[in-house]
Amino acid sequence: MTYVVSNLHGCFEKFTRLLKEIRFTDNDVMYVLGDIVDMGEEPMELLCDLSMRFNVIPILGDCDYRALRLLTELDKLLRDGGAPDPEILGEMTAWIGEGGAKTMEGFKALDDDMKEGVLEYLSDMSLYEEVEAGGKRYLLLHAGIADFDPATPLEDYMPEDFIREALDPDTPYFDDVTVVAGHVPTYTLPNAEKGRIYRGEGCILIDCGAAFDEPLGCLCLENGREFYVS
Secondary structure (H helix, E strand, C coil), rough: CEEEEECCCCCHHHHHHHHHHHCCCCCEEEEEECCCCCCCCCCHHHHHHHHHCCCEEECCCCCHHHHHHHHHHHHHHHHHHHCCCHHHHHHHHHHHHHHHHHHHHHCCCCCCCHHHHHHHHHCCEEEEEEEEEECEEEEEEEECCCCCCCCCCHCCCCCCHHHHCCCCCCCCCCCCCEEECCCCCHHHCCCCCCCCCCCCEEEEEECCCCCCCCCEEEEEECCCCCEEEE
């Protein structure tokens, strides 16, 4: 089966319970639609666990994008010493205040080889994935497609275009492809059921707010079945 989750945000315990709930095996595939790190208690433990799973495919989120940039700078400081650039220091301070503290602490606790592996894993994340399952076509991404133009090939967009602007659930982007995204907790959407996956016009939004004491939602693409772990 093909499963999709999003915005895990360091909720490692919820994620491991979800794997048991769906009976995830080596024959299954899971796509994680970004924002693996920050906010939760165990972002680095979660990131390291995912990096060891050959059948879990990460897609870049805005939190992962920021973590990659700032952890790369932090790694240089830890290796070379010296004072950080004031601008970078300001960004790190803001990041810590916005949920990045656990991510930074977890990274600093790793040995050099594991730090290198984490940075490589983050840098290799896809911007989007195109998937066929259950006789349907899906486009999996983190947030949306900024300045969307149906005539523009996906590969022509910039990385930031997939992570900075939320999907509009009332706009059908494609005729024959369903877009699946996270980024925005579904409880913030009008008419959405709190803590549940939301189905819009040609799209499905699956960030149920796991980092905000709401369930972690998971969608099976073959049959549309929804799973939730509180």
